[in-house]
Amino acid sequence: MNVANLHSRLKAASDLSTRIEGMDALPVLKMSVALDPRYKKLKCLPREQRDAVWEISKKDHQVFKVVLEVMTILNQRLRKRK
Numbered sequence: 278m279n280v281a282n283l284h285s286r287l288k289a290a291s292d293l294s295t296r297i298e299g300m301d302a303l304p305v306l307k308m309s310v311a312l313d314p315r316y317k318k319l320k321c322l323p324r325e326q327r328d329a330v331w332e333i334s335k336k337d338h339q340v341f342k343v344v345l346e347v348m349t350i351l352n353q354r355l356r357k358r359k
Contacts, residue, residue, distance in 0.1 A: 308333060
């Protein structure tokens with residue numbers, strides 16, 4: 278690995294760490310896992326946390342529905358470009 282490549286990787290890692298600092302990303306990460314069909318049963322989380330994740334999903338269902346629709350539209354547009 279050359280010095281320029283190492284420098285760019287360190288800069289990217291530093292930039293990412295400053296962006297996530299102070300952000301409560303854990304609920305978002307848990308919901309992301311719940312939305313992934315491969316992990317839908319949430320066996321990676323303790324049982325009490327699984328219920329909490331599903332409660333969040335029920336409460337914020339409309340928001341996630343809109344996000345998924347936007348992602349679908351963007352994905353379709355990207356496929357048309359290829």
